[in-house]
Amino acid sequence: MQWAVKRYLVATALILLVAFFAVFITSRERISLEYFPIETKPVRVLTCFSSSDTSLRVTTENLCPDGLIPLGSSALVESATASGEIKEIHPLLQNRFDAAKAAALSDGVHLYITSGFRSYARQKYLFEREIQIRGSETEAAKWVLPPNFSHHPHGLAIDVNYPGDPTGAKWLEDNGSRFGLCRVYANEWWHFEGAIAPGELCPAMSPNALVDLG
Numbered sequence: 748m749q750w751a752v753k754r755y756l757v758a759t760a761l762i763l764l765v766a767f768f769a770v771f772i773t774s775r776e777r778i779s780l781e782y783f784p785i786e787t788k789p790v791r792v793l794t795c796f797s798s799s800d801t802s803l804r805v806t807t808e809n810l811c812p813d814g815l816i817p818l819g820s821s822a823l824v825e826s827a828t829a830s831g832e833i834k835e836i837h838p839l840l841q842n843r844f845d846a847a848k849a850a851a852l853s854d855g856v857h858l859y860i861t862s863g864f865r866s867y868a869r870q871k872y873l874f875e876r877e878i879q880i881r882g883s884e885t886e887a888a889k890w891v892l893p894p895n896f897s898h899h900p901h902g903l904a905i906d907v908n909y910p911g912d913p914t915g916a917k918w919l920e921d922n923g924s925r926f927g928l929c930r931v932y933a934n935e936w937w938h939f940e941g942a943i944a945p946g947e948l949c950p951a952m953s954p955n956a957l958v959d960l961g
């Protein structure tokens with residue numbers, strides 16, 4: 748009888764020991780996983796536009812399916828090449844505008860770009876002309892930025908339906924976020940930039956362009 752009790756106790760001790768090591772090893776595993784977390788890659792969602800039915804589709808592939816135009820997967824904040832080499836509106840900004848224009852047309856609204864890419868020389872001329880009109884560089888910069896600050900010479904800004912059609916531009920202000928387009932200045936109803944990824948919310952507007960430089 749005593750022998751049986753001893754065997755019972757030894758068996759219990761062994762089971763407890765094994766259980767203890769099992770818990771110890773799995774908890775070590777948990778801890779070590781925390782120290783070496785599995786890297787998760789963010790999924791970039793490319794938004795594509797169908798000009799035949801003006802619908803937007805999203806894909807996690809790098810390319811839009813045949814026949815759809817890409818609108819991109821992020822805000823357009825920097826052009827790919829040095830500013831001196833840029834001669835046109837950034838292709839994705841152009842695609843976003845073309846998509847918005849087609850969607851606006853199906854709502855009976857005509858959108859058009861009145862000024863997109865501007866050379867440094869052109870922007871410099873416009874800034875200097877604005878100084879004459881407004882009386883100082885500070886006042887001028889609220890309306891036309893100096894060439895080294897404006898996004899127009901980078902192909903990253905468009906003026907839409909200026910000067911005669913604020914109503915058309917209002918359509919873009921209300922609907923542009925679907926296409927990654929935002930009005931960015933409270934004093935310029937015509938100026939739009941690709942400030943967000945398509946489908947995100949546009950940030951609050953700055954009072955004017957000069958405030959953004961601060």
Ligand SMILES: [Zn+2]
Binds near residue numbers: 906937
């Ligand atoms: Zn502008």
